[in-house]
Amino acid sequence: MGKEQICPRQLFMLIISFELGTTIVLGLGLEAKQDAWIAILLATMVGLLLYVMYTQLFRLFPGQTLIQFIPQVFGKVLGFPLSLLYLSFFIYLAARDLRDLAELIIDAFLPQTPLAVISLFIILVICYAVFHGIEVVGRVNEVLLPIVLIMLVLMTILLLASNKIHITNLQPVLGEGIKPIIKATFPLAVVFPFGEAVVFGMFFPYLNQPSKARATGLAAFLVSGIIISYTTAVNIAVLNADIASMATFPLLATVRLIDVGQFIQRFEIIAMFLMFIGAFIKITLYFLGVIIGASSMFRLPNHRSLVVPVGLIIFTSSIYIASSFPEHLEEGLKIAVPILLIPLELIVPFVMLLIAYVRKWYHSKITNT
Numbered sequence: 001m002g003k004e005q006i007c008p009r010q011l012f013m014l015i016i017s018f019e020l021g022t023t024i025v026l027g028l029g030l031e032a033k034q035d036a037w038i039a040i041l042l043a044t045m046v047g048l049l050l051y052v053m054y055t056q057l058f059r060l061f062p063g064q065t066l067i068q069f070i071p072q073v074f075g076k077v078l079g080f081p082l083s084l085l086y087l088s089f090f091i092y093l094a095a096r097d098l099r100d101l102a103e104l105i106i107d108a109f110l111p112q113t114p115l116a117v118i119s120l121f122i123i124l125v126i127c128y129a130v131f132h133g134i135e136v137v138g139r140v141n142e143v144l145l146p147i148v149l150i151m152l153v154l155m156t157i158l159l160l161a162s163n164k165i166h167i168t169n170l171q172p173v174l175g176e177g178i179k180p181i182i183k184a185t186f187p188l189a190v191v192f193p194f195g196e197a198v199v200f201g202m203f204f205p206y207l208n209q210p211s212k213a214r215a216t217g218l219a220a221f222l223v224s225g226i227i228i229s230y231t232t233a234v235n236i237a238v239l240n241a242d243i244a245s246m247a248t249f250p251l252l253a254t255v256r257l258i259d260v261g262q263f264i265q266r267f268e269i270i271a272m273f274l275m276f277i278g279a280f281i282k283i284t285l286y287f288l289g290v291i292i293g294a295s296s297m298f299r300l301p302n303h304r305s306l307v308v309p310v311g312l313i314i315f316t317s318s319i320y321i322a323s324s325f326p327e328h329l330e331e332g333l334k335i336a337v338p339i340l341l342i343p344l345e346l347i348v349p350f351v352m353l354l355i356a357y358v359r360k361w362y363h364s365k366i367t368n369t
Contacts, residue, residue: 005208008216010138013145014281015197015217019224020148021282022100023193024231025275027250032184033241034170037233039184044225046185047194051221053349054197055214058204060356066201067293073352080297082348087293089344090199091310094286095317096332098122101279102318103325104249108268119318126280127311130287131304134206137284144277152231155270159238161260169240170233187342188333193228194221195345202289248325251275287314 006014029039061069067086071079102118110118129137159165174181197217204213235250238257247253252271259265290310295303322328 004133004135004206006134006138006203006206008207008209008212010142011200011203011207011213012216012220013141014138014203014285015200015220016224016227017141017145017148017278017281018197018200018285019193019221020227020274021193021278022097022275023228024278025104025249025251025271026100027235027244027247028192028228028232029184029189030232030236030241030245030250031188032180033176033245034172034236035174035176035181036184036236036241036244037170037229038173039181039189040229040232041225042181042185043189043194044221044229046190047197047221047225048218050190050195050345050349051197051217052214053353054201055204055217057349057353057356058201058210058213060353060360062210063205065203065205065292065296066198067296070352073355083293083297086344087290087297089340090286090289090293091314091317092336092340093196093199094283094290094314095321096328096336097279097283097286098314098318099321099325099328101275101283103328104252104272104275107249108252108272116319119315122280122283123311123315123318126284126287127307129280129284130291130311131307134203134288137281137288141281144281148274148277151270151274152227155255155258155267156234158258158260158264158267159234159254161264162258164254164257164259165234165237166240167237169237187346188337191337191341191345192332194225195341197221198345198349199285199289202292203285248329283314287311 027036029036029043032039057066057069058064061072064072067083070083070086073079074082098119101122102115105118106113106115129140200217204210207213231251235244235254238254239247239250243253244250249271251274252268255267255270258267287310291303291306294300294306294310300306322331
């Protein structure tokens, strides 16, 4: 696995697919009502700062993954359990995304199919991708991402042809001031999905041009933020802010309204396809991050031996993570965000960077004296 490489273009496209992930279908920032698209653009700006922090850690510890340099920063006593916590965190996020995708498929196409059957099929496909490694995933994504963008363009054309886009639903801009936008941005729209890019700390060493990790990722963040903001604005323009905020899958509700001449109708396949590709890449990267990290921590010679057990854990967790989808969403908002996402995506990386700089300053002071 150590011989695998991805190029900057593949990293760029992987980050876009990862950031779109489940976000593009689930919706984001809708607490800000018709100004949700502004909240997402603001969150993107904050996300850029987070990504700079992640890449700065990589520059301080070149050639090492997140799991490898955590013990160097905190020492073995604190570093080992913290590394295990990050691996568990990635498994948890993968399980959540698997549940999101399975629920969408059930909602849109297979309402009578058991959740476990859908989830099992998805995780088997993902296990196959993970078995072949990050290089193959990067190549596959080069084919999938352009299809996603084409589908978004097609969706817009069909909605315009259906006369379903009403710009008045996006007005008035800043009608309730800046406060609702700030509230929708921090912390939720920052940590989900932008803060989740902390997992790319597991893949920077595989970049064949490490010096381009920062510029490539920042460009990908900007593109991702614009796309998410755009789709959110379309959802609101079609559904209005109140309906969009109440919908479980706003994009699915939007494409269901496509009706061109009473002939071209019910394009749920667009929403499913967009989420399947995004979630597939996102879960695969979390999955890969876990087996790369575990192989490093426990010095396993072959990462492939972990594919089946980790896949089984993700599959089982996705089923038992919540008894219902509303409970699953509520758990994400009230438990996952404050207890896991904020500490592991914001606080711990910042503390690591601070400690690393203090140590660097101290060592340089000792050397000079």
